[in-house]
Amino acid sequence: MAAKARKWALDFGDTGPSSSRSAPEPLGYNRQHAIEPAEDSSAVGKKDKNAPDMFKLTKAWEVAGSPLKQIGMMAFMMWMSGSTVQIFSIMMTFTGIWQPMQAIRGSAQIFLPFKDARTDVLLPRLAFCGLQLLGMGIALWKLNSLGLLPTSASDWTSSLAVPPNAEFSGGGFPLS
Amino acid sequence: MAGAQKFFTIATVFLVVAPLAQGLFEDQVGMWDWHQQYVGRVKSAVFSSGTQKKRVFVATEQNALAALNLRTGQIAWRHLLGEGDSIQTLESAGRTIITISGDGKYVRSWNPNDGVLLWEVAPQSSSKEDPDAPVDIGLLSFDWDGDGANDVAILAGNNVFVYSALSGELLWRTRMLTDIRIQKLHADPSAKRLFAAGFLGVEGTAASKLAILSFDFPSETKEEAIHKAHMEFEPLQPLSTKSLVFANGYVAALSSDGLTLVTHSLERSAGFEASAADLLPFKLPRGGRAELLPGVSGNAVALSTGAGVVLLKIDEKTGHPSRTAVLSPSEGGLVLSDSLTDPAVVAALTTPPGGGGDLLSAQVLSCESGDVVSKSESVQWGGNHGGLSRVFLNPYLKKDGTWGYRFLAVGGDDSLALLQQGEVVWAREEALAGVVGVQFVNLPPDEESAVKRVEEGIEEWVKLQLLAAKVTLFLASEEEQQQLANARKFSAEKMKVTMDHNGFRRLIVVLTSCGKVLGLHTGDGRVIWSTPPLTKSPQRLFLSRTPSSPRTPPEIMVLGGEGEMIWVNGHTGAVLRKQSLGFEVSQVIPLPLKDPAEQRLVLLVDPEGGAHVVPGTAEAGALFRERLLGKTFYYKVDKKAGTITGYVLQAPDSAGRSEGSPAASSVELWSIVFPKETEQIAAVFGRRPEESVHSQLRMLGNHQVLHKYLNRNTIFVATTTPDESSKPVDERSVVAYLLDTVTGRVLYRVTHQNAQGPVSGVFSENWIAYSYFNARAFRPEISALEMFDESHDSEKIDVLGALFGGSNVTVPVSSLAPPPIKVVAQSYFFPQTVKMMAVTLTAKGITGKQVLIGTSSDQIVALDRRFVDPRRPEVVTPQDQEEGLIQYREALPFLPPLFITHNNQVEGLRGIATAPARLESNSLMFAYGIDLYYMRTAPSKTYDLLTEDFSYALLVLTILILVGAIVVSAAIAHRNQLKNQWL
Incomplete structure (x- = not known):
């Protein structure tokens, strides 16, 4: 390490014509690196600017696919929790509905890091939402199979009033 | 294998039943229920004597025999004899209590200390020789068989028997001449002799001759009574068989016309006749007649007329009666005690005029001289007793050697009171043993402001909560636990005489057989108000006015014989008004209408078929004509003729319209005649009109629906085979019918072969449960029927239409356009004979129902309706499970936790009344017989109410501890975090 270390020195008195300005360049500043790209490479640079960042896109697609694992997990849990109405199965099912809704609402946030002027994340985001909806669908199906969704006629007609009688009748054994 | 299977079956039943059962913890006893025991209307009483426990033994018209503690009036023991086994005579033979019951069929001896039956004999071996023959007990003054106790002579079926009082062994019996009708026995107190007096030449209630027999029981011969003297006396006038008394060595009887008193010596042939009119100090009222008071016997004879009672003494030597005392009745009447006491005295109780029936004056008169031995004026015994009906006297020797007197007074309302030294020692409201009608009435609202109420109750409440928390945490001592249980049982909140939010505090208004109406508090069963006896023949009790404002008192109507109607204020018991229609009411039909004054309209139908609207105002009549005339039907059941007849009410002929004429006349529409x-006809019942039904649909497990057939004009009729006990088993059958009462149409009919009565049951919503006896299986059975309307297609319910009112589901149903009906039926075995059935009622009809089964052991079983659901499947599918159907078993569960009477018995159970609480989950139940029992039940558990023993203090404590823990742990966490940052 010590051998590689170089000694350095700065002469504050050097105000020679080599520097274009009167003030010295800041420490560690290399004018060469700060040079703007050459005119000839500008065409390539423009093309790069509009092309999506492949790396970001790949990452975005990865995120879009992530609910698949969740869905698998949830389906398994739901299968495990059984078909009887109890606190566990209800909790499972409601989280199954609630989570996708949250995820869809926050999907803009999730895909924000991958989004820039060049990278369009709409497609992965749609895919993500679609998968979440699929998960929600499974949860709803579960809810229905638990009998908690008012989908049949009997759910709507249970409180139908009893029809009155057109005639009135009484009587019985005569009083003695 | 079989054992395992049986175990499995039992385990399954238990698992199914466990959540439906109504178990109770020890400290919950008496929290929702109360039980009151009564004896009924006392008809004879004897007092304990000598060194026995201080008790009075009573026999009542409800066939109860009981021992009451003389100091407190509490029941020491009690036995209820069966129907038709009424007690005629009760005597205390020193070490035993002897009764004759069932028209001389049974003679029983009871242990006075614990009421154990010592022996029982049936003197008449064959069937009753003479059903109207009088019965009597003669307590012999000697011990003939030498077992150490005096023997008893029994008169039954015109024969005289002598039994050993200890063992019940028959020592001797007469071979009686058949033409003598013996009335009474009299044992000579000083000699080994028994007298029997009766009549000869009996025709109806008149007899031509007086006959006296005497028997000697010499100690030397144990087998035969040696001497048999026979004396006859024929007076000028025929004698009345109704009254005959022994008095001072004589027999006294009265002539049929009540004008001649006849006396005859027991020792020698010496008869004497005296004109009754001569014995009276006043003139006999015109057409009036004297009577010998039957209760009074021994040394004095009492002649009663409408104008007063005369005490007579019969001269020992000549047999001449002479007047000793004159008693004139006052307002509430006069009652005399039996004078068979030592010393020979008679008690006379009167209600002095001007006392308004609240005061009582008691006198004790000597039989010898007619002098007043003891007198106590103006004993307060409370009002509403409706006068006096009987008195029993008990003289006792005081410590200073003088005589003291106790009186057991029976009021005109059956109430019982023990008077001693000018005050009421105890009183019993025995009218409640004869409840004939029940209504639940709301209490007035609490007038106090809510803040004041809370302020008043807060201290007690906090105390109670702390105690409850202590008990929950197992920190309380036994004493404190008891204190808590008592505080809960008799909490001031529960006992308030005001309306509560949950509708648990109500008044149970009962009509009793003596015509008295009482209001009982549901909290502990105490009497809040009572009326004097209102009518002689009480028949029905109605809620005639149920005002929408809770401040306005509800009105109760009592219907008596001859169309007598009395209205009573439901909050105070004050009699508001009386009215008499002056005709016998044959049918009572409460209408679903209220007049502008919120009076409920009631139709009273006279025997000619004229229907009268009550209240009889023009508005009420107009309302009835406008709303219901031509649409009102009624049916009449004639049990004797075996017919059910239906009528329609139509406008009467306008020609004969006048004040008091019927508002409508009946036209016969249909008639069903059962083959005689x-x-x-064994049972006829319909739905309770006040029952509310939540839904017209029944949901199935597969989310389909069944339409209930809910036509209110449907009744259940059951018939049995006449004379079933004399017929072979396979010729007996019970036939169940479902009838429409508008058209007379038979909706359903089913025959139960080999079945017999009695039939009882209950009809609720669209289902019926009824019981009968399976004579082949020798077990009682319960069957269930459920009716469904088949006209609707359950697949095609117009949901939107139903929701937005466009559907035809709520169109009135008419019996004249009947839909096709499907009836589902199922039968089950039940281990006990069913006396009656009732069903719980809730405010909206959402809560499940319990069938309340009154068993032959006078207990009540609350069976969840799901057990008598005819749709119970043999194999339970998941869908059935979802619907809550229980697998079919041939036997219904009968487990101790199902008894809502717990370990109590409602002796002589006659009825079960149910009413909804305001809280949907609860139903109130009141059972009555000789006992009263009240219970609050929650058929589907109290899902809308925290339990009484819910510890608020513990909840608050837990929350406080949690908050404290949060604060402390937050502080610790904050400190630790700061510490970590400095490292």
Whole structure:
């Protein structure tokens, strides 16, 4: 390490014509690196600017696919929790509905890091939402199979009033 | 294998039943229920004597025999004899209590200390020789068989028997001349002799001759009574068989016309006749007649007329009666005690005029001289007793050697009171043993402001909560636990005489057989108000006015014989008004209408078929004509003729319209005649009009629906085979019918072969449960029927239409356009004979129902309706499970936790009344017989109410501890975090 270390020195008195300005360049500043790209490479640079960042896109697609694992997990849990109405199965099912809704609402946030002027994340985001909806669908199906969704006629007609009688009748054994 | 299977079956039943059962913890006893025991209307009483426990033994008209503690009036023991086994005579023979019951069929001896039956004999071996023959007990003054106790002579079926009082062994019996009708026995107190007096030449209630027999029981011969003296006396006038008394060595009887008193010596042939009119100090009222008071006997004779009572003494030597005392009745009447006491005295109780029936004056008169031995004026015994009906006297020797007197007074309202030294020692409201009608009435609202109420109750509440928390945490001592249980049982909140939010505090208004109406508090069963006896023949009790404002008192109507109507204020018991229609009411039909004054309209139908609207105002009549005339039907059941007849009410002929004429006349529409040879009507019942039904649909497990057939004009009729006990088992049958009362149409009919009565049951919503006896299986059975309307297609319910009112589901149903009906039926075995059935009622009809089964052991079983659901499947599918159907078993569960009477018995159970609480989950139940029992039940558990023993203090404590823990742990966490940052 010590051998590689170089000694350095700065002469504050050097105000020679080599520097274009009167003030010295800041420490560690290399004018060469700060040079703007050459005119000839500008065409390539423009093309790069509009092309999506492949790396970001790949990452975005990865995120879009992530609910698949969740869905698998949830389906398994739901299968495990059984078909009887109890606190566990209800909790499972409601989280199954609630989570996708949250995820869809926050999907803009999730895909924000991958989004820039060049990278369009709409497609992965749609895919993500679609998968979440699929998960929600499974949860709803579960809810229905638990009998908690008012989908049949009997759910709507249970409180139908009893029809009155057109005639009135009484009587019985005569009083003695 | 079989054992395992049986175990499995039992385990399954238990698992199914466990959540439906109504178990109770020890400290919950008496929290929702109360039980009151009564004896009924006392008809004879004897007092304990000598060194026995201080008790009075009573026999009542409800066939109860009981021992009451003389100091407190509490029941020491009690036995209820069966129907038709009424007690005629009760005597205390020193070490035993002897009764004759069932028209001389049974003679029983009871242990006075614990009421154990010592022996029982049936003196008449064959069937009753003479059903109207009088019965009597003669307590012999000697011990003939030498077992150490005096023997008893029994008169039954015109024969005289002598039994050993200890063992019940028959020592001797007469071979009586058949033409003598013996009335009474009299044992000579000083000699080994028994007298029997009776009549000869009996025709109806008149007899031509007086006959006296005497028997000697010499110690030397144990087998035969040696001497048999026989004396006859024929007076000028025929004698009345109704009154005959022994008095001072004589027999006294009265002539049929009540004008001649006849006396005859027991020792020698010496008869004497005296004109009753001569013995009276006042003139006999015109057409009036004297009577010998039957209760009074021994040394004095009492002649009663409408104008007063005369005490007579019969001269020992000549047999001449002479007047000793004159008693004139006052307002509430006069009652005399039996004078068979030592010393020979008679008690006379009167209600002095001007006392308004609240005061009582008691006198004790000597039989010898007619002098007043003891007198106590103006004993306060409370009002509403409706006068006096009987008195029993008990003289006792005081410590200073003088005589003291106790009186057991029976009021005109059956109430019982023990008077001693000018005050009421105890009183019993025995009218409640004869409840004939029940209504639940709301209490007035609490007038106090809510803040004041809370302020008043807060201290007690906090105390109670702390105690409850202590008990929950197992920190309380036994004493404190008891204190808590008592505080809960008798909490001031529960006992308030005001309306509560949950509708648990109500008044149970009962009509009793003596015509008295009482209001009982549901909290502990105490009497809040009572009326004097209102009518002689009480028949029905109605809620005639149920005002929408809770401040306005509800009105109760009592219907008596001859169309007598009395209205009573439901909050105070004050009699508001009386009215008499002056005709016998044959049918009572409460209408679903209220007049502008919120009076409920009631139709009273006279025997000619004229229907009268009550209240009889023009508005009420107009309302009835406008709303219901031509649409009102009624049916009449004639049990004797075996017919059910239906009528429609139509406008009467306008020609004969006048004040008091019926508002409508009946026109016969249909009639069902049951064949007399094979069927007789056993039970007829319909739905309770006040029952509320939540839904017209029944949901199935597969989310389909069934339409209930909820036509209110449907009744259930059951018939049994006449004379079923004399027929072979396979010729007996019970036939069940479902009838429409508008058209007379038979909706359903099912025959139960080999079945017999009695039939009882209950009809609720669209289902019926009824019981009968399976004579082949020798077990009682319960069957269930459920009716469904088949006209609707359950697949095609117009949901939107139903929701937005466009559907035809709520169009009135008419019996004249009947839909096709499907009836589902199922039968089950039940281990006990069913006396009656009732069903719980809730405010909206959402809560499940319990069938309340009154068993032959006078207990009540609350069976969840799901057990008598005819749709119970043999194999339970998941869908059935979802619907809550229980697998079919042939036997219904009968487990101790199902008894809502717990370990109590409602002796002589006659009825079960149910009413909804305001809280949907609860139903109130009141059972009555000789005992009263009240219970609050929650058929589907109290899902809308925290339990009484819910510890608020513990909840608050837990929350406080949690908050404290949060604060402390937050502080610790904050400190630790700061510490970590400095490292």
